[in-house]
Amino acid sequence: MTGKATIHISSAVVSVLPKRRDEVLRGLAALPDVEVHQRDASKIVIVMEASDSGILGSRLAEIACWQGVLSANMVFEQIDDLVEIGD
Numbered sequence: 001m002t003g004k005a006t007i008h009i010s011s012a013v014v015s016v017l018p019k020r021r022d023e024v025l026r027g028l029a030a031l032p033d034v035e036v037h038q039r040d041a042s043k044i045v046i047v048m049e050a051s052d053s054g055i056l057g058s059r060l061a062e063i064a065c066w067q068g069v070l071s072a073n074m075v076f077e078q079i080d081d082l083v084e085i086g087d
Contacts, residue, residue, distance in 0.1 A: 005082040007049060010056045011037075011075045012063075014044040020068025027066060031059065042070075053077065 016024045018041045028034055028046060038045040050056045056077070064072040 005051075006079050007051065007082055008053050008056055008077060008079050010048050010050075010060075010077040012046050012048065012060055012072055013075055014046060014063060014072045015070040016042055016044060017068045017070065018042050024066060024068050028063070031063075034059070 014024065014028070021039070021041065021044070024044065025036060025039065028036055028044065033049040035047045036044060037047055048056055048059060050059070056074070060072050060074060063069060
């Protein structure tokens with residue numbers, strides 16, 4: 001494989017039924033490399049990290065299928081090179 005190792009960082013908005021918000025928040029907290037940054041009664045802003053866009057897309061598609069989730073939409077994606085720390 002050629003090229004540098006990268007990390008993909010994405011933000012997304014998850015729209016939820018208010019009565020299911022806490023259940024969805026618990027599910028998001030259980031996912032690897034997902035952080036909740038803001039929430040209100042029906043919207044949750046998350047940030048996700050992965051080694052490629054496919055993982056982010058799959059994770060977002062999974063979230064969109066959860067009970068109580070109305071939609072899960074990517075808002076922003078940034079790709080950065082991973083930097084190795086030397087001795």
